[in-house]
Amino acid sequence: MAQVTKHALITGASRGIGRGIAVALAESGIHIAIHYYQNEAAAKETLAQVRKRGSDGLLVQADVLNPEHITAAFRKVKSEFRTLDVFVSNARPEAPTFFQPPLDITLKQWDTAFDSQAKAFLVGAREALPLMSDGGRIFAITYAQGSRTGGLQPWVGMGSAKAALESLVRYLAVACAKRGITVNAVSPGWTEDSVLNSLPDQVQRLIRDWHVRGWTPMRRLGTPK
Template identity: 30%
Template sequence: MKLEGKVALVTGSSQGIGQAIAVRLAQEGADIIIDYRSHQEGAQETLSKVESTGRSGLIVKADLGVVSEVRQLIQSGIQHFGKLDILVNNAGIEKNASFWDVTEADYDAVLNVNLKGVFFATQTFVQHLIETKRTGKIINISSVHEELPFPHFTSYCASKGGVKMMTRNLAIELGPLGITINNVAPGAIETPINTRLLNDPEKLGALLKNIPLGRLGQSQDVASLVSFLASPDADYVTGSTFFVDGGLLWNYQEQ
């Protein structure tokens, strides 16, 4: 119970990796603010799983691409629990299109959620910590694509590259305040976003050949690392990216 007495916000926690993180942090003793944008049933499922650990949860609907909603999400959590100790910036979206076909609307959608939302959620959280004179932990769910090219997903890669540099920069700015910030960068994880891939044996087989461990990751693989970074065990860790990819990044070959 390394997080007993802590309060954590996990954005995009109605399914997949976000849900697994919320439940794992609850198992370690944290109360959880559950954020969703459109999947209310999933948020309720996350809440049930959090409460089954004996911890408390709060569901808040917010679009992470809208700064006013990002700020309201954090303020609602603080108002309910009295404080916030851990921020996990998990919410993210991607749009598949050849570069020359990308629309401004799709570009804005991806960058607003994946980069602007992360920026202003982090800012609002840091302002709370400064006001209450406390330390805290920020964990961003990035992607192997902060390093690895991903043809036809250029806006997604740009957003994750931005998160990488934001994390490095803030490690320096926030360090004197006792606030740590790190990235967890998943590779191919078996989640709802990859349903099409899971149902295509040819593409799945080609991908698995690029993964030295020979399997897709599970949401729990990511949640375990987030749990460590949120705990006192990681008090001296900041400004880093941790890849959870079975070795994919250093073995990948475009087919």
């Protein structure tokens, strides 16, 4: 019997955690739709790494703040792959678009954070489900500390958006359970080659210092692998 090729779509797969997930899935032979927003060169590098693992894939450009872009991305995936087995929602905007304390953040910045997380995930999951057979997998990437602490005040927009995203995961998990499709949140801490890179230099130094001083047992940032 011929082996059936599985397919995955990963948003924000041009670098960091998204790239790490793409490469890991490629090692299992899964073909990857690599989503990116602006950095096509980085997305092509992810595709090259996928192919080095003996798999294949395609590039999908979209602004996840725009539901029509998300729909168009899934339309391309359907045209090329026909089916989808895994959907990973990982994309997020650069920190300057939302990084303000609660008394200063504008409604536009607030909306940017929420639209890129809970709203984009809702639209993406709805688009993914018709392409999935029973037993598919849906994941949302959150941040462990982002929605639970209030110490890093300028993180309020993204922290609140991640909390909403985690709540949505629970509701979708129940909604999809009858088809055997699991919906889960993966909640890493601060990670190299992630949103950390777009934070102000002094904030980056503070976060790195927290880790060195023992904020986590390994005394270092996480890595995408």
